[in-house]
Amino acid sequence: MPGAFFLGFLVFLMAVTGLSALFARDLLASIIMFSAFSYFAVLTYLTMGAPDVAFTEAVVGVVSTTFFIVALRRMKRGSSK
Amino acid sequence: MRELFTEHLIYWLILFLFMLGPYGMIFKKNLVKKLMSMNIMQVAVILFFLALGQKTGGTIPINLPGLIGAEHYINPLPHTLMLTAIVVSLATLGVSLGLLLTVQKRYGTLEEDELLRRMNQ
Amino acid sequence: MKFVRAGALLVVVVMTVVLFIGAGALPAIYNPQSPASTHVSDRYIEKSVEETGSLNFVTAVLADYRGYDTLGETTVIFTAGLAAVVLLRSAQKADSRGKKVPLAKAGKGMSERFGTIVLNTAARFVIPFVTLYGVYVLVGGGEGNPGGGFQSGAVLAIAIIISRLVYGEGAAFNISGDLALILAGIGTFIYAFVGVLTLLWGGNFLEYGIAPFLMSAAEKHSLGISGIEIGVTLCVMATIIAIFDALARKEEVS
Amino acid sequence: MKEQLPALIVIVPLLIALLSPLVAYFSTRLLRGLGLTAAAVSFVSAVGALGHALTKGPWHYYFGNWAPPWGIEYVIDPLSGLMAVLVSFLSLVVLIYTDSFLREEGWLKQGIHYALYLLLTAGLLGMTVTGDVFNLYVFLEISSLSAYGLIASGGYKATVSAFRYVLVGTVGASFYLLGVGYLYAITGSLNMADLTVRLQPLLDSQAVLIAMVLILVGMGIKMALFPLHGWLPDAYTYSPPAAIPFIAGVMTKVMAYVLLRYFFFIFGVLNGFVPLVLEVVGWIAALGIILASVMAIAQSDFRRMLAFSSVAQVGYIGLGLSLGNMFGFIGAVFHIINHAIMKCCLFLVAGGVKWKTGEHLIEKYAEMSRRMPLTMGAFLLGAFSMVGIPPTAGFFSKWYLILGAIEKDLWIYVVVIILSSLLNAIYFFRVIEQAYLKKAPVAEREKFVEDKKPELPATMLVPIVVLGACILVVGILNEPLVSNILLMAFPGGGL
Structure with missing residues (x-):
C-alpha cells in the first residue's frame, strides 16, 4: 500500500509539530504550532479516507485556535508582569 | 520494511x-x-480509531453510483465515532480554557509551581 | 521532588513500551479481513442507501443507526457551553445578584473596535460567503457530500465570530452570550423533540420510519435526518458563540 | 408509553435540562417544578423498569428500532435497573435539598445549575442502563463535563481543582476510549452482549489484556481508585454544597459499576488474564483502603475527611471486584448502594451545617447535636454505617466482602477490612465527640440559644432525614434485597 508511507510521514509530522508545540518557549508560538498540528491532523484524516472527520477537524481547528488566541489575549492583559 | 510500515509503525507513531x-x-x-x-492525546485516539477502519481497495465512505459492495468502501463506523470524539474534545477545550481564564484572573499566573505557592498563601 | 518526577517518567515510559508491544496483537492496518472491517460495518455500507436514504454512509450511521449517540454528542456541546458560561460568570460576582438583565443588553462583547479599513472591507466580503457556505454544508450533507449539522453550525459560528472580532460589540451580525445559551438549549431540544415525536407516534425513540406520512421509508428517514441536523446546527453554532462570548467578554468594572 | 420506560429514564431529565435556561428566563419557580417532576418521572420509570427486569427478565430497548450490533440498545437487567433506581432516587432527594442554596441567585445561575444538575443525572443514568460501550463513553462525557461545571461554580479554589479534574478526567476518558478501540479492533463490535460472545475465543490475546488495563486505568481514574485518586480531595472540598452530595454520592459509584459490568459480564472473571489483573486490583485496593483511612484521620475539615473516606470506600468496592466470586460481587454491589446513600447523607449534613454556621471545620461542630438534633441523628446513622455497626447498612456489605475473602482464603483482606473499620471508627468518633460530648464556647452558645428555629428549613431537613432512614431500612431489609435482587443480578444468577 503506497499510501502507508505517506500516512506514516504525516503522522510523523504530527508528532513533530505536537512536540514543538509542547516545547516552544513562547505561548503564542506554541499555539501556532498547535494549529499546525491540527492542520496536519486534517491532512492525515483525509489520507485515511475520512473526509467527514477531516472537515470537522478543520472547523474545530479554526474554532479552537480562536479560543486559544482570545484566551491568551485575556491572560496577557490580566497578568501581573 | 514495508511490512513494518503497514503493520506496526503507524500504530507506534499513534501510540507515541x-x-x-x-x-x-x-x-x-x-x-x-x-x-x-490533553488535546494531542485526544487526537491520537481519533487517529487510532481511523487507522482501524483502513482497508486495502476501499474508497471514502460515500456512495458512488455503480460501486456496490462492502469491499469497495472504508468502514464508516470509526468515522462516526470519531466525529463524536472530536466534538467532545472541542467541548472539553472550551470548558478548560474558561477555567484557565478564571485561574489566571484570581492568581495572576499559569505556571504550576507559582500557582501552588500563591494558593497556599 | 526529583524522585517523584523520575518515577512518573518511568511510569510513562513503561506504559509506552507496553502499548508498543501490545500493538503487535492488533490486526494489521489495511487488512480487509480484519474484524473491524467485516463484522458490523457491512450492513452500513450495503443497506444504508435503501434503509436511510442517505448517500453518505457516515451521515447515515451518525444520524440514524447511531442517532442516539449523536444526541449525546450534541448534549455534550451544550453542557460545555453551560459550564464555560457559569464559571466565567461566577468569577465576576459583581454582576447584579438576582436582578433580571434584559437579554438585548446582557451580552457585552469586546468593547474596543480593532478593525482597520482593510479588515472591515475584507470582512464585509468574507462574512456572506462563509455564511452561505455554512448553509450549503447543512443542505448538502445528506446528498453525498461530506458535512452535516455539526460542520455547518461551526462554519456559521465562525462567520459570527469574524464579525464580532472585526466590528466589536456593535456588530449588526451578532448574538449575545445569554441568548446564545438559550438557543443552544433549543437546538438540542429540537433534536430530542424529533425523538419524542416518534415516541408519541408509537415507535421507539428516534425511529424515523414510524412517521405517519405518505412517504417511502427512505424518505421518512431522510426527513428525520434533516430535522435533527437543523437542531445540531443551531446548538453547535449557539454554543460556540456562547463560549467565545464568555472567553472574550471584558470584565465589567465594578 | 409503558414499553418506552427504559428510554424515559434518561430522556426526561435530558429534555428538561435542555430547556432550563429558557424556562429560567421566564420563571425560576416553574423551573424548580419542572426539575423536580423530571427527576421524579425518571425515578418512577426506573422503578418500573427494574420491576419488569425482575419479573420478566432483562429488558432490551432498541433506539431507532435498529437491532443491536448495528444500533444502540439499552439493557435493563436487575443490576443496571437497581443502579438506575439508586441514581434517580438520590438525584431526586438532592434536588429537593438544593433549592435553599439557589433561591438567592439570578435566573442565569439557577437555570444553568438546574441544567447541569439534570444533565449530570441523565449522563449517569445513561451510563448505567446502556448496552453499548461507545454510548457509555458519550454519557461519561456528558456527566463529566456537567460535573466540571458544577464543581467549578464553587469559587476560585474550586476552579483550580476543577481544572485538575478536567485534565485527569480527560486522561481517564481517553484511556477508556483507547481500550474500547482495542476491543473494537479485535472484535469489530461495540455492543456489550455481542462483545461478550465475540471475545470468548480471543481472551488469551495480548490485545484483550491491554484493553483491560486501559479500561481499568480509565475508570480507575474516574472512580478514584487508590493511586489514581489525586483529583478527588480538592474537588470534593471546594465544590459548592448544592452540588457535591450528588457528585460525591453517585458519580464514583457509577464508574465502579462500569468496571463491575466489564469484568463480571463482558470479560468474565475466570477467563484469560482477568484473574491476574483482578489480583493486582485487590492488592492496590487493600493498600488504598488503609492509606486513605489514615489520611482521613489527619484532616481537620469535615468535607476533606469525607473525601478521603470516599477513596477508602471505593477501595472496598475494588476489593469486592477483585475477589471475583459471588460473595465479592454481592458485597461490591451492596457497598455501592450503601456508600452512595451514606456519603450523600453525610455531605448533605455537611452542607446543612455550613448553611447554618458557615463552617466546615470539625472543631466547630461542638454541641451541634443540641442545635440540630434531627440532622445530627442522620449523621450518627451515617457514621455508624460507615464504621459498620450492625443494624445499619454498612455492616452487611462488609460482611459479604469478608465472606468472599474467606471463601478465597485471603485472610489478609479480612484483616484489612476489620482494621479499616477501626480507623473509620476513630475518625468518625472525633466528629461524634465534638457534636455530642463537647461543650461549645460561651460566645457561640449564646448565639444559638437566641436562635428561634434551631433546625434547618424543611426542604433541607427532609432529604437528610429520608436518607438517614434509608440507611436503616437498607440495613434491616438486607436479606430480601440480597436474595431477590442482588442474586438475580449476579451473572448467570438466581443460583
Whole structure:
C-alpha cells in the first residue's frame, strides 16, 4: 500500500509539530504550532479516507485556535508582569 | 520494511502521540501546555480509531453510483465515532480554557509551581 | 521532588513500551479481513442507501443507526457551553445578584473596535460567503457530500465570530452570550423533540420510519435526518458563540 | 408509553435540562417544578423498569428500532435497573435539598445549575442502563463535563481543582476510549452482549489484556481508585454544597459499576488474564483502603475527611471486584448502594451545617447535636454505617466482602477490612465527640440559644432525614434485597 508511507510521514509530522508545540518557549508560538498540528491532523484524516472527520477537524481547528488566541489575549492583559 | 510500515509503525507513531499526552501533563509546568497535551492525546485516539477502519481497495465512505459492495468502501463506523470524539474534545477545550481564564484572573499566573505557592498563601 | 518526577517518567515510559508491544496483537492496518472491517460495518455500507436514504454512509450511521449517540454528542456541546458560561460568570460576582438583565443588553462583547479599513472591507466580503457556505454544508450533507449539522453550525459560528472580532460589540451580525445559551438549549431540544415525536407516534425513540406520512421509508428517514441536523446546527453554532462570548467578554468594572 | 420506560429514564431529565435556561428566563419557580417532576418521572420509570427486569427478565430497548450490533440498545437487567433506581432516587432527594442554596441567585445561575444538575443525572443514568460501550463513553462525557461545571461554580479554589479534574478526567476518558478501540479492533463490535460472545475465543490475546488495563486505568481514574485518586480531595472540598452530595454520592459509584459490568459480564472473571489483573486490583485496593483511612484521620475539615473516606470506600468496592466470586460481587454491589446513600447523607449534613454556621471545620461542630438534633441523628446513622455497626447498612456489605475473602482464603483482606473499620471508627468518633460530648464556647452558645428555629428549613431537613432512614431500612431489609435482587443480578444468577 503506497499510501502507508505517506500516512506514516504525516503522522510523523504530527508528532513533530505536537512536540514543538509542547516545547516552544513562547505561548503564542506554541499555539501556532498547535494549529499546525491540527492542520496536519486534517491532512492525515483525509489520507485515511475520512473526509467527514477531516472537515470537522478543520472547523474545530479554526474554532479552537480562536479560543486559544482570545484566551491568551485575556491572560496577557490580566497578568501581573 | 514495508511490512513494518503497514503493520506496526503507524500504530507506534499513534501510540507515541497518545503517550505524549500524559507526559506533557506531568512534566510541562504551564497550564496551557497541559491543555495542549490533553488535546494531542485526544487526537491520537481519533487517529487510532481511523487507522482501524483502513482497508486495502476501499474508497471514502460515500456512495458512488455503480460501486456496490462492502469491499469497495472504508468502514464508516470509526468515522462516526470519531466525529463524536472530536466534538467532545472541542467541548472539553472550551470548558478548560474558561477555567484557565478564571485561574489566571484570581492568581495572576499559569505556571504550576507559582500557582501552588500563591494558593497556599 | 526529583524522585517523584523520575518515577512518573518511568511510569510513562513503561506504559509506552507496553502499548508498543501490545500493538503487535492488533490486526494489521489495511487488512480487509480484519474484524473491524467485516463484522458490523457491512450492513452500513450495503443497506444504508435503501434503509436511510442517505448517500453518505457516515451521515447515515451518525444520524440514524447511531442517532442516539449523536444526541449525546450534541448534549455534550451544550453542557460545555453551560459550564464555560457559569464559571466565567461566577468569577465576576459583581454582576447584579438576582436582578433580571434584559437579554438585548446582557451580552457585552469586546468593547474596543480593532478593525482597520482593510479588515472591515475584507470582512464585509468574507462574512456572506462563509455564511452561505455554512448553509450549503447543512443542505448538502445528506446528498453525498461530506458535512452535516455539526460542520455547518461551526462554519456559521465562525462567520459570527469574524464579525464580532472585526466590528466589536456593535456588530449588526451578532448574538449575545445569554441568548446564545438559550438557543443552544433549543437546538438540542429540537433534536430530542424529533425523538419524542416518534415516541408519541408509537415507535421507539428516534425511529424515523414510524412517521405517519405518505412517504417511502427512505424518505421518512431522510426527513428525520434533516430535522435533527437543523437542531445540531443551531446548538453547535449557539454554543460556540456562547463560549467565545464568555472567553472574550471584558470584565465589567465594578 | 409503558414499553418506552427504559428510554424515559434518561430522556426526561435530558429534555428538561435542555430547556432550563429558557424556562429560567421566564420563571425560576416553574423551573424548580419542572426539575423536580423530571427527576421524579425518571425515578418512577426506573422503578418500573427494574420491576419488569425482575419479573420478566432483562429488558432490551432498541433506539431507532435498529437491532443491536448495528444500533444502540439499552439493557435493563436487575443490576443496571437497581443502579438506575439508586441514581434517580438520590438525584431526586438532592434536588429537593438544593433549592435553599439557589433561591438567592439570578435566573442565569439557577437555570444553568438546574441544567447541569439534570444533565449530570441523565449522563449517569445513561451510563448505567446502556448496552453499548461507545454510548457509555458519550454519557461519561456528558456527566463529566456537567460535573466540571458544577464543581467549578464553587469559587476560585474550586476552579483550580476543577481544572485538575478536567485534565485527569480527560486522561481517564481517553484511556477508556483507547481500550474500547482495542476491543473494537479485535472484535469489530461495540455492543456489550455481542462483545461478550465475540471475545470468548480471543481472551488469551495480548490485545484483550491491554484493553483491560486501559479500561481499568480509565475508570480507575474516574472512580478514584487508590493511586489514581489525586483529583478527588480538592474537588470534593471546594465544590459548592448544592452540588457535591450528588457528585460525591453517585458519580464514583457509577464508574465502579462500569468496571463491575466489564469484568463480571463482558470479560468474565475466570477467563484469560482477568484473574491476574483482578489480583493486582485487590492488592492496590487493600493498600488504598488503609492509606486513605489514615489520611482521613489527619484532616481537620469535615468535607476533606469525607473525601478521603470516599477513596477508602471505593477501595472496598475494588476489593469486592477483585475477589471475583459471588460473595465479592454481592458485597461490591451492596457497598455501592450503601456508600452512595451514606456519603450523600453525610455531605448533605455537611452542607446543612455550613448553611447554618458557615463552617466546615470539625472543631466547630461542638454541641451541634443540641442545635440540630434531627440532622445530627442522620449523621450518627451515617457514621455508624460507615464504621459498620450492625443494624445499619454498612455492616452487611462488609460482611459479604469478608465472606468472599474467606471463601478465597485471603485472610489478609479480612484483616484489612476489620482494621479499616477501626480507623473509620476513630475518625468518625472525633466528629461524634465534638457534636455530642463537647461543650461549645460561651460566645457561640449564646448565639444559638437566641436562635428561634434551631433546625434547618424543611426542604433541607427532609432529604437528610429520608436518607438517614434509608440507611436503616437498607440495613434491616438486607436479606430480601440480597436474595431477590442482588442474586438475580449476579451473572448467570438466581443460583
